[in-house]
Amino acid sequence: MNDLDKEHALTGGNLLELTDDERIARVVERIEAKFLDYDGYDFSRRQTLALNIFFELAQEMRGREMFYAVCMAIPLALFNLESTMYILEDEETFALAACSSGKCDKESTQPWSDVMNERLTIRGESMYVPIRGNPEFNDMLAFEPPHNVLGSFVMRPCAGMPGHARLFLEKYVNRVGYQLHHRIIRARNREHIAFIKSMVQDIGHNVIVPNMYFKLYFNRLKRKIEQLHLTTTSILGELNKGASPELVAEGNRLAEIAGGIEAQYQEIYSHYESTSMFLETLLRRRHFEEGRYVLDKRDVNLRTTVIDPVIERFRHRFEEQHIRLILATECAEDQVIRLVLDRGLIAQVLDNLLSNALKYTEKVVIPEGRKEKRATYGWKVLEDFFGPGKPGIRLWITSSGAALDLNEPMDVFKPGFRAGNVAHKSGTGRGLYFVRQVVELHGGKVSYEHTPDGNTFSFVLPFEQT
Structure with a gap:
C-alpha cells in the first residue's frame, strides 16, 4: 500500500463509526507510521525543509499561477530542474498549465500516453511524475480522474538522477497533487456560489415577481364572476315573471354553471395561494445565501x-x-x-x-x-x-x-x-x-x-x- 492509499484508508467513511478514543488512536498510529516512513526516506535536512517551505508558500500565495510557480520553484532550487505542469482537462487530455522557464514552447495539450499516465516514467532527459489527487474528494471534481491522476509534472534534466532524488520528487509531487486538488475544489465552489447568487436574482426576477401578477389576474377574474352572478340573477328574475318553463330551466342551468365556475375559481385560487407561498418559502433568498434553510x-x-x-x-x-x-x-x-x-x-x-x-x-x-x-x-x-x-x-x-x-x-x-x-x-x-x-x-x-x-x-x- 502506497502513501496515498494509506491516507485514503485513514480518511475512509468507516472512521465515522469510530469512537473519539478510537479515532485518536488511529491517527496516532498513522503519525507513528509516518515517522517510520520518513526515517526510511532518509531525506536530507534541506529536502525536508523544502517540503515545509512548499506547504507554507502554497498557503501564502493566492491564485493558480502563483501556486504553479511555487510548485516548480522547489525542484529548481533543490536540483536545478526545469519543470512543466500539465493538468487533466478531461479523461484523456492533459492541458499545459505552466512552465518554469520564461518561454514555454511545449504543446498546449498532450494525450494520455506511455509517458503521461499513472506511472512515474523517465524518457530521455525528462521525468514524468503523475500528479495524484485525494480520492476521498474525487466526486467533487467535474469528472472522475482516471487512476486518481489530476495531471503530470514533467522535470528535466533527469537522466542519471539518483534513485533517492527521484523518490523525493515523487513524494513531493504527491503533496502538490493534494494541494492542487483542494484548489480545484475551492475554485469550483466559488463558481457554484457565484452561479447560485446569480440564479437567486434570476428566480426573483423571472419567477417570484411574475407570479405576483397572477393575483391581479385572479382579482379581475373574480370581478367578472361577480358580474356573471349579478347578470344571471337579473335574468332569472325576469324569466320567473312569465317565461316558459323551458327558459326558466335554461336560466337555472346558467346559474348552476356560474356557481360551478366560481367553485372552480376558488379551488384554483386556493392552489395558487399555496403554490405561491411554497415558491416564496422554498426559493427564499437567504436559503441560498447561507447554504441552508433559514x-x-x-x-x-x-x-x-x-x-x-x-x-x-x-x-x-x-x-x-x-x-x-x-x-x-x-x-x-x-x-x-x-x-x-x-x-x-x-x-x-x-x-x-x-x-x-x-x-x-x-x-x-x-x-x-x-x-x-x-x-x-x-x-x-x-x-x-x-x-x-x-x-x-x-x-x-x-x-x-x-x-x-x-x-x-x-x-x-x-x-x-x-x-x-x-x-x-x-x-x-x-x-x-x-x-x-x-x-x-x-x-x-x-x-x-x-x-x-x-x-x-x-x-x-x-x-x-x-
Whole structure:
C-alpha cells in the first residue's frame, strides 16, 4: 500500500463509526507510521525543509499561477530542474498549465500516453511524475480522474538522477497533487456560489415577481364572476315573471354553471395561494445565501393558516382516491392554537406527509367489517414535552396499511431512503428527509410508528408563543 492509499484508508467513511478514543488512536498510529516512513526516506535536512517551505508558500500565495510557480520553484532550487505542469482537462487530455522557464514552447495539450499516465516514467532527459489527487474528494471534481491522476509534472534534466532524488520528487509531487486538488475544489465552489447568487436574482426576477401578477389576474377574474352572478340573477328574475318553463330551466342551468365556475375559481385560487407561498418559502433568498434553510418565524394561528388550507387543498384528491380523510375525534375544529413558526415551511411539511398518505394508503378491514382506505390527522398539546414548563404540540397523520419494512423507525427520515415493501411506488426518498430538516430547525422532533390504525408519521414542535 502506497502513501496515498494509506491516507485514503485513514480518511475512509468507516472512521465515522469510530469512537473519539478510537479515532485518536488511529491517527496516532498513522503519525507513528509516518515517522517510520520518513526515517526510511532518509531525506536530507534541506529536502525536508523544502517540503515545509512548499506547504507554507502554497498557503501564502493566492491564485493558480502563483501556486504553479511555487510548485516548480522547489525542484529548481533543490536540483536545478526545469519543470512543466500539465493538468487533466478531461479523461484523456492533459492541458499545459505552466512552465518554469520564461518561454514555454511545449504543446498546449498532450494525450494520455506511455509517458503521461499513472506511472512515474523517465524518457530521455525528462521525468514524468503523475500528479495524484485525494480520492476521498474525487466526486467533487467535474469528472472522475482516471487512476486518481489530476495531471503530470514533467522535470528535466533527469537522466542519471539518483534513485533517492527521484523518490523525493515523487513524494513531493504527491503533496502538490493534494494541494492542487483542494484548489480545484475551492475554485469550483466559488463558481457554484457565484452561479447560485446569480440564479437567486434570476428566480426573483423571472419567477417570484411574475407570479405576483397572477393575483391581479385572479382579482379581475373574480370581478367578472361577480358580474356573471349579478347578470344571471337579473335574468332569472325576469324569466320567473312569465317565461316558459323551458327558459326558466335554461336560466337555472346558467346559474348552476356560474356557481360551478366560481367553485372552480376558488379551488384554483386556493392552489395558487399555496403554490405561491411554497415558491416564496422554498426559493427564499437567504436559503441560498447561507447554504441552508433559514426560518422566517412569525406568530400564526396554526389551524386556520397552516393545517386547514393544506387539508382542504388535498381533500378532493383523497376523495378521488377513495380515501376517507378524518379529523381525529379529540381535536376541535374551532380550536385556536397560536404559536411562532415558519408558516411556509411547516405547511410544506404537512404537504409532504399528506402526499405520502395519498400515495401509500391501503385498504384495511375497519371495525364495521368492511374494507376501507382511511387517513386520520390531528394535533395535541403535550405538557412539559421539552422539559418542565416547555410544552410541545404534536401533529400527526395516520394512514391505513401494512407497516413499513424498516430496521430502525428513524431510517425512513434518512435522505434517499425507500422502505423495501414500498420501493415499487414512485418517489425520491427526499420528502421525509425534508420534513425532518424543517422540524429539527424549529427545535422539534419527528417520529414514525405502526399502530393498529396504520402508519403514523408525526412531529412535535416547541409550543413557542410571543
